[in-house]
Amino acid sequence: xxxxxxxxxxxxxxxxxxxxxxxxxxxxxxxxxxxxxxxxxxxxxxxxxxxxxxxxxxxxxxxxxxxxxxxxxxxxxxxxxxxxxxxxxxxxxxxxxxxxxx
Amino acid sequence: xxxxxxxxxxxxxxxxxxxxxxxxxxxxxxxxxxxxxxxxxxxxxxxxxxxxxxxxxxxxxxxxxxxxxxxxxxxxxxxxxxxxxxxxxxxxxxxxxxxxxxxxxxxxxxxxxxxxxxxxxxxxxxxxxxxxxxxxxxxxxxxxxxxxxxxxxxxxxxxxxxxxxxxxxxxxxxxxxxxxxxxxxxxxxxxxxxxxxxxxxxxxxxxxxxxxxxxxxxxxxxxxxxxxxxxxxxxxxxxxxx
Amino acid sequence: xxxxxxxxxxxxxxxxxxxxxxxxxxxxxxxxxxxxxxxxxxxxxxxxxxxxxxxxxxxxxxxxxxxxxxxxxxxxxxxxxxxxxxxxxxxxxxxxxxxxxxxxxxxxxxxxxxxxxxxxxxxxxxxxxxxxxxxxxxxxxxxxxxxxxxxxxxxxxxxxxxxxxxxxxxxxxxxxxxxxxxxxxxxxxxxxxxxxxxxxxxxxxxxxxxxxxxxxxxxxxxxxxxxxxxxxxxxxxxxxxxxxxxxxxxxxxxxxxxxxxxxxxxxxxxxxxxxxxxxxxxxxxxxxxxxxxxxxxxxxxxxxxxxxxxxxxxxxxxxxxxxxxxxxxxxxxxxxxxxxxxxxxxxxxxxxxxxxxxxxxxxxxxxxxxxxxxxxxxxxxxxxxxxxxxxxxxxxxxxxxxxxxxxxxxxxxxxxxxxxxxxxxxxxxxxxxxxxxxxxxxxxxxxxxxxxxxxxxxxxxxxxxxxxxxxxxxxxxxxxxxxxxxxxxxxxxxxxxxxxxxxxxxxxxxxxxxxxxxxxxxxxxxxxxxxxxxxxxxxxxxxxxxx
Numbered sequence: 001x002x003x004x005x006x007x008x009x010x011x012x013x014x015x016x017x018x019x020x021x022x023x024x025x026x027x028x029x030x031x032x033x034x035x036x037x038x039x040x041x042x043x044x045x046x047x048x049x050x051x052x053x054x055x056x057x058x059x060x061x062x063x064x065x066x067x068x069x070x071x072x073x074x075x076x077x078x079x080x081x082x083x084x085x086x087x088x089x090x091x092x093x094x095x096x097x098x099x100x101x102x
Numbered sequence: 103x104x105x106x107x108x109x110x111x112x113x114x115x116x117x118x119x120x121x122x123x124x125x126x127x128x129x130x131x132x133x134x135x136x137x138x139x140x141x142x143x144x145x146x147x148x149x150x151x152x153x154x155x156x157x158x159x160x161x162x163x164x165x166x167x168x169x170x171x172x173x174x175x176x177x178x179x180x181x182x183x184x185x186x187x188x189x190x191x192x193x194x195x196x197x198x199x200x201x202x203x204x205x206x207x208x209x210x211x212x213x214x215x216x217x218x219x220x221x222x223x224x225x226x227x228x229x230x231x232x233x234x235x236x237x238x239x240x241x242x243x244x245x246x247x248x249x250x251x252x253x254x255x256x257x258x259x260x261x262x263x264x265x266x267x268x269x270x271x272x273x274x275x276x277x278x279x280x281x282x283x284x285x286x287x288x289x290x291x292x293x294x295x296x297x298x299x300x301x302x303x304x305x306x307x308x309x310x311x312x313x314x315x316x317x318x319x320x321x322x323x324x325x326x327x328x329x330x331x332x333x334x335x336x337x338x339x340x341x342x343x344x
Numbered sequence: 345x346x347x348x349x350x351x352x353x354x355x356x357x358x359x360x361x362x363x364x365x366x367x368x369x370x371x372x373x374x375x376x377x378x379x380x381x382x383x384x385x386x387x388x389x390x391x392x393x394x395x396x397x398x399x400x401x402x403x404x405x406x407x408x409x410x411x412x413x414x415x416x417x418x419x420x421x422x423x424x425x426x427x428x429x430x431x432x433x434x435x436x437x438x439x440x441x442x443x444x445x446x447x448x449x450x451x452x453x454x455x456x457x458x459x460x461x462x463x464x465x466x467x468x469x470x471x472x473x474x475x476x477x478x479x480x481x482x483x484x485x486x487x488x489x490x491x492x493x494x495x496x497x498x499x500x501x502x503x504x505x506x507x508x509x510x511x512x513x514x515x516x517x518x519x520x521x522x523x524x525x526x527x528x529x530x531x532x533x534x535x536x537x538x539x540x541x542x543x544x545x546x547x548x549x550x551x552x553x554x555x556x557x558x559x560x561x562x563x564x565x566x567x568x569x570x571x572x573x574x575x576x577x578x579x580x581x582x583x584x585x586x587x588x589x590x591x592x593x594x595x596x597x598x599x600x601x602x603x604x605x606x607x608x609x610x611x612x613x614x615x616x617x618x619x620x621x622x623x624x625x626x627x628x629x630x631x632x633x634x635x636x637x638x639x640x641x642x643x644x645x646x647x648x649x650x651x652x653x654x655x656x657x658x659x660x661x662x663x664x665x666x667x668x669x670x671x672x673x674x675x676x677x678x679x680x681x682x683x684x685x686x687x688x689x690x691x692x693x694x695x696x697x698x699x700x701x702x703x704x705x706x707x708x709x710x711x712x713x714x715x716x717x718x719x720x721x722x723x724x725x726x727x728x729x730x731x732x733x734x735x736x737x738x739x740x741x742x743x744x745x746x747x748x749x750x751x752x753x754x755x756x757x758x759x760x761x762x763x764x765x766x767x768x769x770x771x772x773x774x775x776x777x778x779x780x781x782x783x784x785x786x787x788x789x790x791x792x793x794x795x796x797x798x799x800x801x802x803x804x805x806x807x808x809x810x811x812x813x814x815x816x817x818x819x820x821x822x823x824x825x826x827x828x829x830x831x832x833x834x835x836x837x838x839x840x841x842x843x844x845x846x847x848x849x850x851x852x853x854x855x856x857x858x859x860x861x862x863x864x865x866x867x868x869x870x871x872x873x874x875x876x877x878x879x880x881x882x883x884x885x886x887x888x889x890x891x
Contacts, residue, residue, distance in 0.1 A: 077147050092166065
């Protein structure tokens with residue numbers, strides 16, 4: 001992060017990126033709302049979650065400055081956290097998803 | 103992997119008193135401002151990781167019951183106001199923009215813009231809470247708040263004549279209120295944090311070299327936004343196409 | 345290098361630098377905070393031990409004749425809650441970790457000293473809430489809070505106990521957060537990851553679990569409180585809820601929690617074995633990565649607590665296999681410790697006696713865990729004294745022995761005084777004998793079918809129960825002795841040299857007790873960890889970088 005003060009002078013302003021992400025997030029929200037009204041069967045939930053995840057990634061990478069981070073540690077923190085959350089969700093599904101099998 | 107070796111050796115060469123004199127905000131146990139800033143940033147990211155797991159337990163409970171009682175959950179979801187939920191999503195997205203603009207203003211020494219963006223962020227936060235309040239009041243009026251006066255008599259979307267099981271619907275509303283309530287609590291705390299940041303900015307504490315509290319306060323705010331980005335489709339948009 | 349002297353001509357150190365209650369209650373010095381924790385967790389250890397004493401007294405006779413059944417439920421519940429949440433989980437990280445982590449990496453303090461103090465206050469607040477709960481009626485749900493009993497049927501103070509643990513949980517989270525940031529950001533120049541003492545690796549792994557697991561039990565307790573207060577139906581089968589959901593969420597934390605309790609102890613044991621074998625740890629990389637592996641794998645196995653609860657048999661299969669896998673990194677450590685001992689120059693000082701005790705008892709505890717991971721055996725011994733014996737071998741025979749060993753090992757550094765070695769070795773022996781006498785009969789009792797959490801039992805189990813209670817008495821004496829002689833040593837003990845064990849590690853390069861900021865100059869590390877060959881080499885002295 002200390003590199004920002006020296007390298008930012010050569011970088012262009014971050015403002016276009018910020019406004020671009022902002023527009024993308026609003027469009028994503030609108031899309032989520034409208035697509036929910038279309039019948040996609042089982043894929044409704046998947047599409048909604050994909051859009052939500054895209055929006056979350058945009059916020060994390062650009063607004064939370066993960067993309068410009070000069071070390072991989074912060075990305076590792078995020079990936080590990082998501083991994084453990086998935087463990088909770090997926091491994092409990094190992095029980096709930098298979099209870100009716102026996 | 104980043105370690106403090108080069109930075110610390112440089113500071114050793116020049117002496118720690120030198121660094122401290124440059125910036126009174128440098129705490130004594132840190133060797134350099136960079137170390138202090140990177141520690142604060144890592145600390146906040148790890149705190150956000152704990153928050154992800156905190157909300158994660160609720161998402162786990164929600165996903166399981168949504169799988170079990172899909173129809174009842176769909177009925178309950180249809181009865182909450184998706185337009186207001188969507189509006190709130192847009193409000194939070196705008197507030198995240200004002201947060202990054204505030205940090206940019208600090209980086210470019212624009213005090214006026216910084217204060218305006220911080221104030222706008224808080225305004226958006228209050229708008230969010232206000233809209234949430236309207237939603238909650240609607241639910242209260244319709245007796246959809248879990249408890250003794252709970253009553254739910256709605257059809258399952260796509261199954262006319264078939265009514266949702268009110269007990270299962272109550273589980274939906276219990277999770278709805280707990281998840282959005284916990285989120286709102288985090289939003290209120292966020293407002294408190296930004297009020298404090300506004301005060302610090304007013305006193306001129308932030309410079310292009312030092313605006314760490316803004317950055318880590320911003321991280322917290324963006325996280326609150328991300329939680330809502332997931333809450334909105336999961337809670338408001340189950341089976342809306344019927 | 346002259347340091348100012350205190351009133352008795354002693355050097356200035358973190359203990360005598362400031363006096364007064366305020367200087368302790370508002371301190372941000374990690375060493376003082378660790379002593380604040382030492383006091384509080386010792387207090388709760390007594391409370392938990394008191395409940396254990398009553399349990400063992402009741403179980404002297406087959407009839408339920410000391411307390412009523414409801415009271416007995418409260419005894420084992422509060423014994424478990426206090427010991428797990430208010431003693432074991434904080435113990436090593438909050439006392440030894442707080443004291444040593446900055447010093448071992450060459451830092452002046454943790455990354456966030458004020459958050460460190462906040463952690464202690466949160467622990468105290470949670471502790472006071474728990475005390476109040478116990479004094480005004482207690483809880484009888486078992487430390488595991490299973491629903492729907494805890495949410496719909498119990499008439500005891502479930503909400504208060506749940507909230508107390510919620511608060512204490514945040515103490516744990518913040519400590520873990522502090523350690524992770526400290527270890528990443530505050531290492532001295534030259535202290536690369538591969539030169540870190542394995543104590544640090546162990547605490548790093550522990551902190552990962554604290555940070556990722558504790559929030560889940562926090563939200564679970566929130567749900568229990570909400571359910572109990574508002575009858576929402578989230579866990580109530582009559583209202584469509586699933587009691588097993590509670591168990592999934594509860595054990596998602598509570599299983600990794602047991603690794604929070606054992607990993608730091610493994611770190612302590614590693615340091616002790618290296619020092620008292622005068623050898624580098626065999627397989628440093630394996631031990632370091634096994635700590636991380638335990639932290640990660642520990643999150644994969646939680647439903648092995650639920651084999652008979654009603655989960656699907658396919659899930660049980662998956663979790664059984666994963667539970668076998670989690671034993672592997674622990675076994676890796678045991679092999680590495682053993683290999684370190686091989687051809688080492690062994691000394692039998694008190695810390696080493698505790699480490700030896702750990703090796704044997706942890707191995708037994710760990711192996712019996714594998715028995716439990718086997719579905720067929722677990723059907724037979726689940727909810728019996730076999731399980732109780734298993735986890736006490738690990739928690740007491742493992743974690744607590746490591747804690748005591750570490751307290752002895754670093755006592756000269758912490759207090760600046762030497763404890764009486766003869767008494768210490770005697771106490772270690774008494775603890776070992778008392779421990780085995782208490783808990784080995786419980787393996788047999790469990791296998792023969794004595795259920796846990798019962799206050800009366802068939803008469804044919806009495807002999808084993810009496811042996812167990814006798815052992816508990818001996819164990820209690822073994823625990824009292826160190827408390828007495830540590831206190832004694834603070835006033836009458838011989839002053840300790842800076843490095844009484846000639847041990848490796850940056851903490852031993854500071855004075856005993858250390859100054860407030862640990863190092864006068866930031867150390868620059870140019871040597872590998874556990875450089876005992878260099879330390880023991882004749883005529884060649886390590887050039888001290890800080891005094």
